[in-house]
Amino acid sequence: MNHKSNDTQAVKLTGADIAKHNSRDSCWVIIHGRAYDVTDFLPEHPGGPKIILKYAGKDATEEFEPIHPPDTLDKYLDKSKHLGEVDMGTVEEEKKEEDPDEKARQERMAVMPILEQCYNLMDFEAVARKVMKKTAWAYYSSGADDEITMRENHSAYHKIWFRPNILVDVEKIDFSTKMLGTKVDIPFYVTATALGKLGHHEGEVILTRGAKKHNVIQMIPTLASCSFDEIMDAAEPGQVQWLQLYVNKNRNITKRIVQHAEKRGCKGLFITVDAPQLGRREKDMRSKFDDVGSNVQNTSGDNVDRSQGAARAISSFIDPSLSWKDIPWFLSITKMPIILKGVQRVEDVLRAVEAGVHGVVLSNHGGRQLDFARSGIEVLAEVMPALRERGWEKKIEIFVDGGVRRATDIIKALCLGATGVGIGRPFLYAMSAYGLPGVDRAMQLLKDEMEMNMRLIGASSIEQLNPTMVDTRGLSMHSATVPSDTLGLNVYDPLVGPKEKAKL
Amino acid sequence: MNHKSNDTQAVKLTGADIAKHNSRDSCWVIIHGRAYDVTDFLPEHPGGPKIILKYAGKDATEEFEPIHPPDTLDKYLDKSKHLGEVDMGTVEEEKKEEDPDEKARQERMAVMPILEQCYNLMDFEAVARKVMKKTAWAYYSSGADDEITMRENHSAYHKIWFRPNILVDVEKIDFSTKMLGTKVDIPFYVTATALGKLGHHEGEVILTRGAKKHNVIQMIPTLASCSFDEIMDAAEPGQVQWLQLYVNKNRNITKRIVQHAEKRGCKGLFITVDAPQLGRREKDMRSKFDDVGSNVQNTSGDNVDRSQGAARAISSFIDPSLSWKDIPWFLSITKMPIILKGVQRVEDVLRAVEAGVHGVVLSNHGGRQLDFARSGIEVLAEVMPALRERGWEKKIEIFVDGGVRRATDIIKALCLGATGVGIGRPFLYAMSAYGLPGVDRAMQLLKDEMEMNMRLIGASSIEQLNPTMVDTRGLSMHSATVPSDTLGLNVYDPLVGPKEKAKL
Amino acid sequence: MNHKSNDTQAVKLTGADIAKHNSRDSCWVIIHGRAYDVTDFLPEHPGGPKIILKYAGKDATEEFEPIHPPDTLDKYLDKSKHLGEVDMGTVEEEKKEEDPDEKARQERMAVMPILEQCYNLMDFEAVARKVMKKTAWAYYSSGADDEITMRENHSAYHKIWFRPNILVDVEKIDFSTKMLGTKVDIPFYVTATALGKLGHHEGEVILTRGAKKHNVIQMIPTLASCSFDEIMDAAEPGQVQWLQLYVNKNRNITKRIVQHAEKRGCKGLFITVDAPQLGRREKDMRSKFDDVGSNVQNTSGDNVDRSQGAARAISSFIDPSLSWKDIPWFLSITKMPIILKGVQRVEDVLRAVEAGVHGVVLSNHGGRQLDFARSGIEVLAEVMPALRERGWEKKIEIFVDGGVRRATDIIKALCLGATGVGIGRPFLYAMSAYGLPGVDRAMQLLKDEMEMNMRLIGASSIEQLNPTMVDTRGLSMHSATVPSDTLGLNVYDPLVGPKEKAKL
Amino acid sequence: MNHKSNDTQAVKLTGADIAKHNSRDSCWVIIHGRAYDVTDFLPEHPGGPKIILKYAGKDATEEFEPIHPPDTLDKYLDKSKHLGEVDMGTVEEEKKEEDPDEKARQERMAVMPILEQCYNLMDFEAVARKVMKKTAWAYYSSGADDEITMRENHSAYHKIWFRPNILVDVEKIDFSTKMLGTKVDIPFYVTATALGKLGHHEGEVILTRGAKKHNVIQMIPTLASCSFDEIMDAAEPGQVQWLQLYVNKNRNITKRIVQHAEKRGCKGLFITVDAPQLGRREKDMRSKFDDVGSNVQNTSGDNVDRSQGAARAISSFIDPSLSWKDIPWFLSITKMPIILKGVQRVEDVLRAVEAGVHGVVLSNHGGRQLDFARSGIEVLAEVMPALRERGWEKKIEIFVDGGVRRATDIIKALCLGATGVGIGRPFLYAMSAYGLPGVDRAMQLLKDEMEMNMRLIGASSIEQLNPTMVDTRGLSMHSATVPSDTLGLNVYDPLVGPKEKAKL
DSSP states (O other), rough: OOOOTTTTTTOOOHHHHHHHBBBBSSEEEEETTTEEOOTTGGGGGGGGGGHHTTTTTTTOOOHHHHSSTTHHHHHHGGGGEEEEEGGGGGEEEEOOOOOOHHHHHHHHHHHHOGGOOSSSSHHHHHHHHHOHHHHHHHHOOOSSSTTTHHHHHHHHHGGGGEEOOSSOOOSSSSOOOEEETTTSSSSEEEOOSSOGGGTTTTHHHHHHHHHHHHHHHHHOOOTTTTTTHHHHHHHHHTTOOEEEEESSHHHHHHHHHHHHHHTOOOOEEEESOOOOOOOOHHHHHHHHHHOGGGGGGGGOOOOOHHTTHHHHTTOTTOOOOGGGGGGHHHHOOSSSSSEEEOSSSSSHHHHHHTOOOOOOOOOOGGGGOOOOOOOHHHHHHHHHHHHHTOTOOOEEEEESSOOOOOOHHHHHHHHHSSSSSOOHHHHHHHHHHHHHHHHHHHHHHHHHHHHHHHHHHSSSBBBOOOGGGETTTTTTTOOOOOOOOHHHHHHOOOOOOOOOOOOO | EEEOOOOOTOOOOHHHHHTTTTSSSSSEEEETTTEEEEETGGGOOTTTTTHHHHTTTEEEEHGGGGGGGGTTTHHOOOOOGGGEEEEEGOOOOOOOOOOHHHHHHHHHHHHHHGGOOOOOOOHHHHHHHSSSHHHHHHHHOOOOOTSHHHHHHHGGGGEEEOOOSSSSSSSBBBOOEEEEEEEEEEEEEEEEOOOGGGTTOOOOOOOOHHHTTTTTTTTEEEEEOOHHHHHHSSSSSSEEEEEEEEOOOSSHHHHHHHHHHHHHHHOEEEEEESSOOOOOOHHHHHOOOHHHOOOGGOOOSHHHTTTTHHHHHHTTOTTTOOGGGHHHHHHOOOOSEEEEEESSHHHHHHHHHTOOOOOEEOOOGTTSTTTBOOOOOHHHHHHHHHHHHOOOTTTTTTEEEEEOHHHHHHHHHHHTTOSEEOOOEEHHHHHHHHHHHHHHHHHHOOOOHHHHHHHTOOBBBBOOOGGGGOOOOTTTTTOOOOOHHHHHHHHHOOOOOOOOOOOO | OOOOOOTTOOOOOOOOHHOOOBBBSBBBBEETTEEOTTTTGGGGGGTOOHHHTTTTTOOOOOHGOOOOOOOSHHHHHHGEEEEBBBOGGGOOOOOOOOOHHHHHHHHHTTOOOOGGOOOSSSHHHHHHHHHHHHHHHHHHHSSSSHHHHHHHHHGGGGEEEEEEOOOOOSSOBOEEETTEEEEEESEEEOOOOOOOOOOHHHHTHHHHHHHTTTTOOOEEOOOSOOHHHHHHHHOTOOOEEEEEOOOOSSSSHHHHHHHHHHHHHHOOOOEEESSSSOOOOHHHHHHHHHHOGGGGGGOOOOOOHHHHHHHHHHHHOTTOOOGGHHHHHHHHHOOOEEEEEOOSSSSHHHHHHHTTSSSEEEOOOTSSTTBBBBOHHHHHHHHHHHHHTTTTTTEEEEEEEESSSHHHHHHHHHTOOSEEEEEEEEHHHHHHHHHHHHHHHHHHHHHHHHHHHHHHOOOGGGOOOOOEEOTTTTTTTTOOOOOHHHHHHHHHOOOOOOOOOOOO | OOOOOTTEEEEEEEHEEETTTTTSSSEEETTTEEEEEOOTTTTGOOHHHHHHHHHTTEEOOHHGGGGHHHHHHHHHHHHGEEEBOOOOGGSSOOOOOOOOHHHHHHHHHHOOOOOGGGOOOHHHHHHHHSOOOHHHHHHHHSSSTTTHHHHHHHHGGGGGGOOOOOOOOOOSOOOOOETTTTEESSSSEEEOOSSSTTTTTTTTHHHHHHHHTTTOEEETTTTTOOOHHHHHSOOOOTTEEEEEEEEOOHHHHHHHHHHHHHHHOOOOOEEEESSSSOOOOOOHHHHHHHHGGGGGGGGGGHHHHTTTTTHHHTTTHHHHHOOOOGHHHHHOOOSEEEEEEOOSHHHHHHHHHTTOOSEEOOOOOTTTTTBBBBBBOOOOOOOHHHHHHHHHHTTEEEEEEEOOHHHHHHHHHHTTTEEEEEEEEHHHHHHHHHHHHHHHHHHHHHHHHHHHHHHHHHBGGGOOOGGGGGOOTTOOOOOOOOOOHHHHHOOOOOOOOOOOOOOO
């Protein structure tokens, strides 16, 4: 049977037509009311064939939607495999088994806290954890290996304490600043995070709108659920966006992406350098495994994709051979400032200066790549003195991301010399739980905290923040206390408070 | 309808009269049997209009009472808005919904521990937590952001250990000392804390009486529930009090307050310098939110005041532009010794000496302002060597507050060079739970501990305390241990003790 | 009515006779079948009048027994107050209320683990906690204030790690050593602890027998439940005992005690220098309070003794004016070696050498006196280098007590330079739970551990232990980690292990 | 009755024959269908007589099997005591009491996670803990004393953090390396662990097969359940194995073992130097005690073996007099490289170089011998600088074992200078839970992690790993935090997140 992919004329396909092609030998799927022959594509699918085969001969829209930008099929599937429209009335509706997890989630949704009850960025995470779908939560919240770096990222800020100035006139507080030449209202930007539609059906454009409202910059992720152009289109005139780039092995593709971004008006190119291979995140892997179901234990052969979770599904097309020698080429193909995202030690910051790039992000990818990578804020404390020693501190802009949850975290980074900080997951959680109003409130809370804490540290503008305002003596130690003697702890009879009166 | 505020003649107003004015357009309230038109005042109310509107057309006494000194209406509401007496028999009694929280609290009150069961200052807090009203507890017990500084304040004392002298004659122990020229029985003072009537219907005068009984000094708070004069009047002849001051933007008001205090006999002026804006305390905000009730989620427009709690309600009239340049003026308007309350780094202590003030309080406002501000005791360890190096240690008196719970804490501060320490919340909790007998016992317990521990450290008088008696090597580190690997902890099979015999 | 205390003739008193004297005005009690008039003694009773009045007109034997040596009445109550024998058949038996705590304890006794299930010293404590009477447990297990020093005592050993030698011939292990000239099987001694009959009806003589069996020295406590002579009498020929001394204000009494001990054969005089006043132990105070009962809340006047617990009850007759100037006098009244027990800093060890005493015990009284006193082992690490620097390390024997629970603890102390260690509570717990067999097994376990660990550290004799065998870099820090952010910890979703299969 | 042990002719023995010899005076047992007279052997049994007497007159196969290699009886029991075959049909089957522990274990087995759900080495331990027999689990999982060193072994890796290189070409990763001349696929070896049949009925040969599959070296334990030759026979041609040796007091036996191993093709001799006496492991002791049953409390006399567990049962024949003077003899009897296993301080590594051995394993025997021995990785950080200082780093190969659970742990050890790491328990757990597929997957997971993390640290081969890639500032501290004040922690009212809406 030969279908021509001529949308204008054709008789619509029926559910029965599709249902016949339900195997590895001939595999058709329906997406958004159109049929596609993905038989040949199965082995190339970055997420592995298994997940497609689950929907062979069926409608895969719901699974496809959140993790593929809308232009995916046009880009990666030959037109000859586009089989045309399906008469959706003829497609048998899948009977879904009642899922007790999903039912419990719906119950939690019904008593979801109202937005005004969220007073800080952690609160959005608390709500999101309860109301997000399990796989989506697992993808967003997971980190590498034991998630030690992921947690250290915020914990490191706890080792930095303030030395506030008093009796400074702080009536008027201005915490606007400049990043790569752009004036922003507050020194954070929305950093790139993948697969926004897992959390909210509209995806990353929600963040675009939130960023506009608070005049901060959004960094557009390569692995967005929305297409790049959709995200650019969602911006309002004058709104500044940056591009985060995973470098494709095919440099022509890379070049096309970069130059397209520049043409569309992107104001910064953030090249990811901490992810030559996408991380192994066990929470995500376990969640994905559960999703595919228990029959998986009988299969064999395609072991690899079986246990990888959403993280691995999107990891194709990243060039692990990317190296310092590629930097001049990047500088040659664009006039956008180039920033290396994921630098993790002072030696590489110095080398970045020498390579002529315009900035670095001290980052460990949100703790999602190498466990036991140090926090960005710790690396910053190592980097700035070395730059100052060489008089290079103005030659490059230093950004930090990972673990920022409070305005005090932002202030600490700026005291130590950062130009600004990137914030990712907290806005994803706010978006997943409450949509744009959530993102709006999250950003407003940071502004409220920022105003308060600038006053309390005794600085009326960003320029006044400096290293004497922080005490970083605790920062360099990676303390793990000696394991305790459980026998000793068990026999200790702890003190208790006053005893209640007997009831009469 | 035109009411003249002539109290002497008028026909009394009725409940029905008042009830008509129950909206933002015309808002009357009854307080202590008298009616007030607060329509025009709504937007100016430091606590926001919402809380007043809840009582529009009704009796607001119960809500008003604990957080406003009795002279508030006279001071801040124009006489033309005083509508005169109300015939309270005609006012319909509000039917209160049964509040399960309040019911549970009443049950806890019924089995409240007897006072003699409180053996230390923490015990009063344990009782207060159970028997105080939820909003009052939230206001007293809350701190800034994650309450890390609030807890660090006491925790920092745990890093200081003793190096006691032995074989010193400690038969007679004298721990009386002098603060700003006043002889006191023990080197602490009752520091200023706001809204005493939240905890006890009589408010701060309870503390006045307790301070008298134990011959210690009380610092009178600007934001007391009792009026300044009430607190002064509660003192007995010869009893010494200090004034804590939030500086009003209107310096004439400030001047009037200061000079009135001096005239009334205050012996020290403590200018608050760590609170240009009152702190954001989320525990308090959540508690207040709950109090206003669930209908709040339908409203809009006045978002700001909705989520602020008691802390924000009292934050008006503090001048954030207060700066070092104002100090000479203060020195010019009073002969009282001037002390800066809330100094947080050595540089500012040195500047205070140069500015000619008489003392500083190393304080972070009980952890209620800037989270990650260091503890006063840690700053003290940084300050004293710098003073001694310059030979300035006698030029200024150094006080410390925050986290003092044991006599050993007091002794540690004095060993390091403090003149005395301020104690706030513990006395509030003692007062809230047990009234004056609670405060009395709390102070007596500190004296008992003090005598014991002076003996045990081998010092028979305050002068004998010195830095060689403490080991502060742990004090400067802000350790946060590396996050643990939950998998590893979960699989460890802990040792257990001997197994019981099987029962026959 | 006039009773002559002539035991030989008198008609026996009846219960009814005694019962009439049941008030503060005339207070008689029965002890071991004899009546005593304690009316005049009430105000002098170290434990306060209240506890005696509870038994006014009644038989007080059960309460009296465990905390008073048998010669107490002879020593402290004038013969004229000894009223003679009581016909116990006429004394109405006290109906005891059923005590639910005691009932639960009896149930725990019924399933008490068999002795062979105790594999280490902590195990005895675990059993004792369950089977001891509540007040006895509270007295033994309590420490000063927050019990931080008490716990630090053992915890400090966790900061010391080994640097073992390998390939040393350890076939034959000899860990016998000498203390003050006495050869002992293993370098620990049974240190003095008060009120042994609280744990076991025979009291301290149990420890005497255990010490004999394992050839270690027992230090006899001043505040023993058995009399000094009973404990001496329990020793076998050649068995060595020391005397722990609280110095009485009346130096004649002190002299009599010391010279009597020397005459009876004591081989060392340990003068307690860390307890000019007996400690405040809140666990003990709460337990005592409960014991006296709820009616206490109605009384007044004798507040002091009401909240003191067993610790305070025995604190009389200690001279707080004891000082260095008294040392020559002690040296003049005895030829026994004199050791200062409770030295807590290097300066005082040096002074002890200069004063000519023969030893010191680095001790904080088991954490029962000054909270935040450092552990003996930490002080040892400070002391030995200072002694060696002066070439004084042979001039004085250094002992350590507090927190020793494992043979590795003993080895650590000896590596650092101690002559031996004192062990107290663990033997009390072993005795309380299992009597002499418990003490025997506890000591044997230490010997087993000692042999094993001497081999494993690569030392065949005590002389081979030296400072290069331990790593003490962690010892000097008094780390308290930064308080954690509860919000952050709550929202973290911890990793979990593999999921069980669904049951078929 | 006189039985000749002539297997070829004899009439088979009956169950009744055997059953008569059921006492200490005459003790026969059946093993694998043959009878043995062990009466004279009872006192020599390393595991004590008690455990044999439990089976006197009965079939002991099930108990005997997992802890004795098959050649045990031939080696250690004189032929005259081999009584010949038993007609097993005549042996009364033992009625086993229903064991609730075993029943619960069977239930856990039924829902045992599928293998693919294990994503890391800890997961196998989690499963093994649930499905292994209690005594087997206790033997494998136990450590010395408080198991502090056992836990520190892995915890120490948490103190080492990465300083990754970026922009290094990591497309091709090669983590093969050489150990003692053998090329291996990944720098770990399967270290020696005792009694493999406790976990899996086939025992150590499972590990042999797993090691072959992944081209890593297996170290054969002296105390294997399989015989040495069985393990050698299980290897495939070209597969490399090493021998771990406990040195027998009879050097002829030692020599025979060593030379036999060399002849069979062993490529390395690892002499155990950290176990002159086998460790005391209380978890194991408690488990064994429970197993023997409650009647034990009535016995006496043979106290020693009663409380020793599996660890002590195998501890015979180890020479505690082994010392440095024996090393030349070892060098003289074999050409295999000699490695000292269990070196624990830098001084002994230097001495090992001088003694001419070829390698050392920095090890504390998996935390099973001396508690508070430092982790191998910590000792490594002390050793390598000392070697480099002397230019000796090529003279000797340094291995580390203990606590390795992640590829990042391996990378850390190699960055610091180790040639490779030994992994023991994790493979035992994988084998116990899942047999060979478990071991296979465990090794594959390490390879997957290794590839990933080599990329992420920016090294494409083992040679590129170096000390600048790790931050070890936290490694040397043995922090134990100050005990917390339970009263203070109890009264703190922790922050909570947003409140759920009331359900409608």
